[in-house]
Amino acid sequence: MNRTPIASDTESSKKKPFCVGMDLGTFKTSVIASNGNRAVAQSIVGFPKDHIARAALGRDVLFGSEVLDKRLSLDYVRPFQNGGLKYLDPAEAGVSGELVDLHKDAARLLINHVVSLVAPPKDTPVFGVIGVPSRASIKNKRFIIEAASQAFDAVIVVAEPFAVAYGMNLLVDALVVDIGAGTTDLCPMYGSYPTDEDQMTVPVGGSHVDEEFIRLMKEAYPNIPLSLRMAQQIKEKHGFVGEALEQVCVPLRVGGLPQQVDVTAPLQAACKILVEPVIEAIKSLIGDFDPEFQTSLLGNILLCGGSSQIQGFEKVIRKALEPYGACEVTRSNDCMFAVAAGALRLGMNMPQDHWNELLGKESDQKTNTPSAGVRIRAAA
Ligand SMILES: Nc1ncnc2c1ncn2[C@@H]1O[C@H](COP(=O)(O)OP(=O)(O)OP(=O)(O)O)[C@@H](O)[C@H]1O
Ligand SMILES: [Mg+2]
Known part of the structure; x- marks a missing residue:
C-alpha cells in the first residue's frame, strides 16, 4: 500500500x-x-515457491496463519x-x-x-x-x-x-513485565517517560520454550516427531510453571498411529527456562531502582505478553519475591x-x-x- x-x-x-x-x-x-x-x-510472510504455486494460490504474498496452512507451496520468513x-x-x-x-x-x-x-x-x-x-x-x-x-x-x-x-493508565508506581515470544521487556513506571537505562530487555520468551520443548521431547521420545507448530499449540494449551497439578497427556502420532503421550515432564522443564531469567531481571531492576520507590514497584507488578499466560507464572514470581516484602503480581487480561x-x-x-x-x-x-x-x- x-x-x-x-x-x-x-x-x-x-x-x-x-x-x-x-x-x-x-x-x-x-x-x-x-x-x-x-x-x-x-x-510471518510467505512467497509462492514457483509459478505453479503462484497460479494455485492466486497471490504473490501471504501472511500469518495462511502461510502456515499453505507452507508447502511457499518460501516463508x-x-x-x-x-x-x-x-x-x-x-x-x-x-x-x-x-x-x-x-x-x-x-x-x-x-x-x-x-x-x-x-x-x-x-x-x-x-x-x-x-x-x-x-x-x-x-x-x-x-x-x-x-x-x-x-x-x-x-x-x-x-x-x-x-x-499508558493504555492501562498505570503511569506511576508500577513495573510492567512483557513476556513475549523473543524477549521479555521490563519497564518501571514512575510518572514520566522511562529512560533506556531504566528499562531492561532479556533475550528469553515463548520461542525459546518451544525450542527447548522440542529438544526435550526428542530426548524422551526419539520416535515421536513434533513440529514447531505442534509444540507451540501444546504449550499454549497446557504450559505451566511450578508444581504439576495433573498429568498432561496429548494425542500424538507414534509410527503413524495416534496415541496419548505423557508430556508433563518435558513441558514443565521447557516452561521453567523462562522463570529464572524473568525473576532475576525483576530483582535486578527493582534492586537498582531508587530505594524509596522500590516498595511501590513491588506493590504493582503487571505481567503481559503472550507467554505470561503460562499457568502459574504470577504465583512463582510472587513466591520468589517474598523475601523483598509485600508484593502484588497481576496479569493483563488482553495479552493480544x-x-x-x-x-x-x-x-x-x-x-x-x-x-x-x-x-x-x-x-x-x-x-x-x-x-x-x-x-x-x-x-x-
Ligand atoms: N495461552 C498461552 N500460554 C502460553 N504461551 C502462550 C499462550 N498464548 C500465546 N503464547 C505464547 O506467547 C508468545 C507470543 O507472545 P506475544 O504475542 O506477546 O509475542 P510478541 O509480542 O510477538 O513477541 P516479542 O514481544 O517477543 O517480539 C508465543 O511464544 C506464544 O506461543
Ligand atoms: Mg511483544
Missing part, C-alpha cells in the same frame, strides 16, 4: 487524523485503529527475531545481502498488510505509533520507522511495556492487544501539533529515532 501524498501541512491538519496503534512482535503483529477496527496476524529485525546488515549477520533484503521486504509488507486490515481512509493522514522492545537498538528503531513509512504519514516508536502501562491499545491511546492523546511537526520533518524521523521518544515524553 502506498499512502496518498499529503497536499500540505496546513491542509492535512484540518482533517481529523486516523491513528493506528501497533504491536510489531516477533510472533504476532496486532493493530487497533481510531475507527475501532482491530486486527492481528502472525508475523519470520522477519523478526529476539525483538528486532532478524537480519539488519549482511556483514554483521554473516548472511547474504539478498537474505537481508528479503527480511526487510517481508517486514515492510507485513506492516502494510496489517494496516490495510483496519481500513485507513485514503484522504486522511494516517498516524502510527509502534511498540518495539524496550532496548531495541537505534538501528532497529530506524529501520522500523523506515519500513512503516509506506503505511503511515507519520510514525513514532515507543517501548512496548510503556505502551501497555495490550501494546496496540496503549500505542493507539498515546497516538490519539498526542497533540495534533506534534503530529504535524513530524509530518513536516519526514527526513528527521527517519534518521533520528530518539527524537520520537522526546516527542512521546511531551505527550505523556
Whole structure:
C-alpha cells in the first residue's frame, strides 16, 4: 500500500487524523485503529515457491496463519527475531545481502498488510505509533520507522511495556513485565517517560520454550516427531510453571498411529527456562531502582505478553519475591492487544501539533529515532 501524498501541512491538519496503534512482535503483529477496527496476524510472510504455486494460490504474498496452512507451496520468513529485525546488515549477520533484503521486504509488507486490515481512509493522514522492545537498538528503531513509512504519514516508536502501562493508565508506581515470544521487556513506571537505562530487555520468551520443548521431547521420545507448530499449540494449551497439578497427556502420532503421550515432564522443564531469567531481571531492576520507590514497584507488578499466560507464572514470581516484602503480581487480561491499545491511546492523546511537526520533518524521523521518544515524553 502506498499512502496518498499529503497536499500540505496546513491542509492535512484540518482533517481529523486516523491513528493506528501497533504491536510489531516477533510472533504476532496486532493493530487497533481510531475507527475501532482491530486486527492481528502472525508475523510471518510467505512467497509462492514457483509459478505453479503462484497460479494455485492466486497471490504473490501471504501472511500469518495462511502461510502456515499453505507452507508447502511457499518460501516463508519470520522477519523478526529476539525483538528486532532478524537480519539488519549482511556483514554483521554473516548472511547474504539478498537474505537481508528479503527480511526487510517481508517486514515492510507485513506492516502494510496489517494496516490495510483496519481500513485507513485514503484522504486522511494516517498516524502510527509502534511498540518495539524496550532496548531495541537505534538501528532497529530506524529501520522500523523506515519500513512503516509506506503505511503511515507519520510514525513514532515507543517501548512496548510503556505502551501497555499508558493504555492501562498505570503511569506511576508500577513495573510492567512483557513476556513475549523473543524477549521479555521490563519497564518501571514512575510518572514520566522511562529512560533506556531504566528499562531492561532479556533475550528469553515463548520461542525459546518451544525450542527447548522440542529438544526435550526428542530426548524422551526419539520416535515421536513434533513440529514447531505442534509444540507451540501444546504449550499454549497446557504450559505451566511450578508444581504439576495433573498429568498432561496429548494425542500424538507414534509410527503413524495416534496415541496419548505423557508430556508433563518435558513441558514443565521447557516452561521453567523462562522463570529464572524473568525473576532475576525483576530483582535486578527493582534492586537498582531508587530505594524509596522500590516498595511501590513491588506493590504493582503487571505481567503481559503472550507467554505470561503460562499457568502459574504470577504465583512463582510472587513466591520468589517474598523475601523483598509485600508484593502484588497481576496479569493483563488482553495479552493480544495490550501494546496496540496503549500505542493507539498515546497516538490519539498526542497533540495534533506534534503530529504535524513530524509530518513536516519526514527526513528527521527517519534518521533520528530518539527524537520520537522526546516527542512521546511531551505527550505523556
Ligand atoms: N495461552 C498461552 N500460554 C502460553 N504461551 C502462550 C499462550 N498464548 C500465546 N503464547 C505464547 O506467547 C508468545 C507470543 O507472545 P506475544 O504475542 O506477546 O509475542 P510478541 O509480542 O510477538 O513477541 P516479542 O514481544 O517477543 O517480539 C508465543 O511464544 C506464544 O506461543
Ligand atoms: Mg511483544
